[in-house]
Amino acid sequence: MSSSTATATHLPTSAPGREQPLRRTLGLWQGVSLYVGSVLGTGVLVLPGVAAETAGPASVLAWLGLVLLSLPLALTYAALSRQRADAAGFSDAIERAFGPRWGAVSGWLFLAQVPTGTAVVALIAGEYGASVFGGGRTMALVLGAGLVAFAYAVNFVGLRVSAMAQLVTLGVIVLGLALIVGRALPEVEPRAFTPFFAKGPAAVGLAAVQLFWAFVGWEAITPLAREFKDPRDIWRASLLAVGIVGLVYLPLAIVTVGTGAQGGSGSAQASLVMLAGHVFGPGASRVVGIAGLLLSFIPLNAYVAGTSRLAFALGERRQLPSWVGVTSASGTPHRALAALCVVAMLALGVTWAAELRIADLLPYSTSSFLATYVLSMAAAVRLLRPPVSYAAIVSLVVCTGVFFFVGTLIAWVAAISVCALVYQRFAQARPG
Template identity: 40%
Template sequence: MTETLTKARPPARTAGRLTVATGTALYLGAVLGTGVIALPALAAAVAGPASLLAWLGLVILSMPLAATFAALGARHPDAGGVSTYVRKAFGPRAATVVGWCFYFAVPAGAPTAALFAGAYVAQALGGGRSTVAVTAATLLAAVTAANAFGVKLSGRLQLVLAGLLVSLLATAVIASLPHAQWANLRPFAPHGWTAIVPAALLLVWSFAGWEAITHLAADFRRPARDLPRAATVAVVLVGALYLAVAGATVLVLGPAAGSTEAPLAQLLDHGIGGPAHLIAAVAALLLTFGTMNAYVAGAAKLGAALGRDGGLPGWLARGSGAGEVPRRSLGLVAGLSALVLAVVLAAGTGPKPLVMLATGNFILVYVLGAAAALRLLPRRSRAHWYARFSLVAVVGLLATAGWYLLWPLLLAAGALLFLRLRPADLGEPE
């Protein structure tokens, strides 16, 4: 995959500092997310052992999607990411719409991820909702602080976190394997084969994130070479880790897999015993920090790029260049995330509605991004075929989003209204 994506443009140095290693770590943080904490059990509850087919199918589908966005980032490295690609393909209005969908999805997704981690910490240490709230707020503050010092620091931090995360997940799987039983695969589809479809839809959240790192493409030393390589390594690692954890959950926990809220803690308990819940809480914190770090870094850069291009107020534009820190945009993302967290904690609604709202935004981002790839990538290239396949797949996901599409549609209307009221000329498609 790497050779195909890089041959169209020779490697070129930029002012960026990200390498293949730090780029891979950022990808791992963005894509692994909180899905590996709870979704293996939730999918097993829906489809039983047949949920493993849903995992496998989404791993396969993620390959062309990751390749599509890596190809776009390699050819058009810019802080605008998907917004830049859509601008080049369809013009400034479509670019502003997709930019708003991504930018304003992060203040919903970041506190949601923080709440998931807080629940794990509360399970290990006690304290109930107070522990959840304190943990979530601390995570938001820590991620904001890390990104305030620039993507170089957050990238290095992400590299350390990724190494610890991979080691911890591997330990949970390997240590629990002696307790695996092939008999737990029977019956393989206790809820019928059609249950694989809703299980797959549930798992879509686990595979969002391939678009997030494109906003940092210009911060790579050699975007045309390093970004596709990082995406390739990340696809392999993410697929292997998801399948390993999901497989161990089914084989080790058996019928109980669908009833546990903390499958990773259960695997550790079977494998090493002792303070399994405490170790699982540490894993949840690492996963969540990695996810939030990658998305907040990407969103902060996107906000600066939108301010530069006229899609948001111009005072956000500072920090859009390679190697620069978009502190104003970062502050806005952090402030909105804190506000959403406070509202959710006060209302007691839980994180699920926010997850679905953010997912609706990301699906629309994928649709517009894949459509832009068809216009920007060289025809008859392998990357162009990846884009075709990706567009068909994400349009299928769009049909399943239901009323949660109302939120991205409202954002689209807001973006178009902003452009109408703003007198500046935004230009035409390139």
């Protein structure tokens, strides 16, 4: 299918009884904050130390490689959003390229990670918050659940309020990270980087797989493309976001290795707490605990915004129950938000009752993300023209290679895909 043919595909319109279309409320910097927030989040809290433990000093190469991969990924998703702004985002692009069934499959795959992904973010946020108050696992889950509820409440008020909250929080957190990294850079020891491949060159690949969680998010804002005031800001926000993410991740990875702050206790907060304590003293741990709790709000807020728009769009297309595809008088997809909030809270309850850990939940989210990335890049290769299509080809090759590392969880991806296809067959058989 050529891009011209694809662009002519029918846009879903509001059926009678639907209150208002989604409104254009996003400016450039609000868009940047949502893009950066969807990528820069809990990964910065957890993964610098994890990657350093896995690959030693050479883990910096894994960070650099994934920052470089972010550029073609971000540009490809921005190009798809510019080609046609739709609340289904990447799912709409896959539908235009391969038909409505594959569009529905991609949407289901992405929404399938909402329960586990939300639980991962809540556990990380809660652990940082509990470190301030001296609480245990129950307190961590309570704090995490509170943050999840707050993110849904803010989005229920409206995307403009949500984006402004995102922008303010992101600014404070980036400033705090800049202070920690800036103070730590003079204390980086060159000998900490020798031998560079202390754990072998192959360990860099393993570290890259672990770090992929820190770089998912470029797809999450595509459902918001219809809500940018100026469509050109989608390109601008993407490029600015890649630069900001790189400027945060790379220096943090360098100082984590160079100051020996990778930890090793297995705690999600070990490396950042150690780094802050190293440069500001022991009292910094409480500040880092609060900062970790706030930082977790950023990706959570961005994903609540993106996934609710995706669920709304799938409801419009009857790829989910049609009652989800309804907005309030203010243009907020309130039913989609309510449904996703209930699912997220149930997932947190199961996480607490079954005593699940981050390591138990993360592979399910990562496999779902990777599957949607592979489908998105394949669609982009078909829909986009050179030179942007070249970026899609590079991204497709890399993402496909990483996808095979999910191992047996390919069965999980297949199960969700089958459920989506069965539902489409059921929905098409129903009248109206």
